Amino acid sequence: MNWHDTRARASALRELAEELGARHEGADDLVADVFLAAYQAGEPRPRRRAEMDPSRWVNHQVVTALTEAPDLDELRRTTAGDPYAAALAVLALAPELRRMLEHTRQARSWAERAGEAGRSAENAATAVAEALREAADAADGSDAADDAVGRAVRAAEAAEAASREAAHRAAQALEAVAPGVRAATRAATARAVALAREEAALMLAWGVAPGERERMPFDQRLRLAGRLGTSRLARWADLIGRFRRMAEGERARGVRDASGELVGVTLGDDLSRVIPSELAHLGLPALRAVFAARYAAGELMLYDQRGEAPTGRGAIVACVDTSHSMYAAGPDGVTREAWAKGCALALLDQARHARRDFVGIVFSAADQVEVFRFPAGAGGATGLVVEFAETFLGGGTSYETPLTAAVEVLEREYDDEGRAHGDIVLLTDDECAVTEEWERDWREARRRLGFRLFGVAVGAPHVAREDSVLHALCDNLRRVEDLTDVHSAADLFRVI
Known part of the structure; x- marks a missing residue:
């Protein structure tokens, strides 16, 4: 039932079964067997070959090799009981299944002949039995009845001999391809394990919990996995995951009114x-x-x-600079953009945990800004998270545009819901001027709404100088020089 249900819902799996079934007899059954070997809760045990139709002997050989593969147990730790993960494993095995079916074409042909010969022998035996009944029913014991029995017996003997010969040739053909099938199955299983690990790591890094993943429709989950795997930031999944884990650890430490360092x-x-x-x-x-x-x-x-205690109650707004210079990478290859986006995604987790609204503002030049809203309690919205993380504008740098947009978000929240004391985090690697008029409006808005501005100079120490504009605007400013170090922003997650 689970196989048929998953096959109906998963278009990629259905198309694979139909494609292979159209080219190879019984291949759609092989796809089902591979799915069940990955999915079923108990240890998969193939039937004995003698119990099966010879036309399925090649399938039996492939499935037996799969159940004996060293990596199957590790694969099943992620696929057993999860129809999507089992389907993904089948799709990961698909290239090897195609090659194995081509490689075993001759063996499959002999097995099909053995099946046909076996059925012919069964029909001949049935004909003998029928001839004997007719002879017994003949009252006169005529020679015609005896001749009919003799012909039926000779036909049965010939059919039985042909069946044995076909079965022998099929067994030889299967034995010849067995080493290749075992090697291909081991390689395919190892590849499926690697893909399963990669998919789980990507989903976890992007904040998709296992329960949320299992509830997703198959095609949506497959598209999301593909999108995450090809995202510009896919290479930095490990960095993003470390940011999330660090923030989670800091949340455990940053408790309101918690005791801190003893000073007297x-x-x-x-x-x-x-x-x-x-x-x-x-x-x-x-x-x-x-x-x-x-x-x-x-x-x-x-x-x-x-000690440090979080005091914000309004929205958390992350303003992420995506000017040309943010594409620069450190010695280890991590870009400034990747570090800033990882920090912003961890702040999104922080907002969800605290039941606060989160707004991501991607900015560059004065006319380049995009706003992504994540209301508290609105659910995963993984697609929007990926869109926020992937957006890169690539122009110059303007502080006024994103910070004005951030103030408008906090102002609307204050007017509509009476919440103040929001937090704005500005992640940038560049310095730019602001006008006196804008700065006056900014200070008035900060006095009225009670928000804080945290600045992070990503890979650009000069931005954090004491005479810089960023230093003058921010309540709290830090610089990040090592782009592999996520703990340089750890205090953010204790006070926000």
Whole structure:
């Protein structure tokens, strides 16, 4: 049932079965067997060859080689119980299946002849039995009846001999191609394992959870896997995945009002930070009243700790520079764009985790800007995520256009929903001027909406100079020189 259902929904799988079935007898059954070997929960066990029609002996040989392949168990860890993954494995095996079917064409021909000869022998045996019944029914025991029996027996003996000869030749042909089938099956299984790992890694890197992946329609999932695999940023899937994992780890650390680094002793009434000598007063009845009086006056001695706590409540807006210079790569080949996009996708995860809206703004020159909106609780929207990550405008650099767009997003959110204290992250590698009039409007908007601007100078230390425009605009500015290091932005994910 799962095979027929998946075949009906997966056009690529259906087309493969139809293509092979039209060229090779029984090849559509082989595709079904390969799918089930990957999909079924229990360990796949082929039937004995003697139980099968000889026309399917080649299929049996291929499936037996598949079940004996060293990598099958590893492949089944990703395919068992997942019809899409099993179908993807079949498609990964398709080139080798085509070659094996061509390679075994002669063996298949002999096997089909053996099947036809076997059926002829069965028909001849049936004819003998019929002749014997007719002879027994003949009342006079005529010679004609005896002759009919004799002819039927000789025909049956000839058919049986032809069947044995055809089966022998088919077995020889199968034995001749067996080493090639085993080698091809091992290679195909190893390739399917590699593709399954790659698909799982790509999906995970782009934030597609396994549950979401399994719920996707087959053709949509296949298209998405193909798109992710050919994306301009596909080579940086590992970098994007490391950004997401780093951000997840920082979320676990960045808890509101969490204790931080111990820097001294202060006075106050926070009982969670009272030093032990103060608590000792509670053990002496005569001093409990003193403790209560100091607590009421806020004069208890407390550990003074300095930590980072997230305070934003509005949207997170990532403004990603895609000017020509962002295409530059470091010594390891990672581009500035890839680092910035990886950081932005991790910020998208951050917003989803905190149930905040996320807006990605891709910008370049003053007239080049594209805005991608991801409302809180709106679901995966993986296609839009990929579009955001793939967009590269390739012009000059203007701060005013993207930052104005970011303010408009926060202003609309404040007017519609009353949420303030958003966070804007500007990822750029270039320096540009802003007008005095724009800067006045910017400061007024920041005062009214209470947002913060975090700047990240990607691979361009000069942008983060103290006399730079970016330094003057940002509440918090850091520079990234090593484009393989995702932890240089770790504090962003503790405070945003």
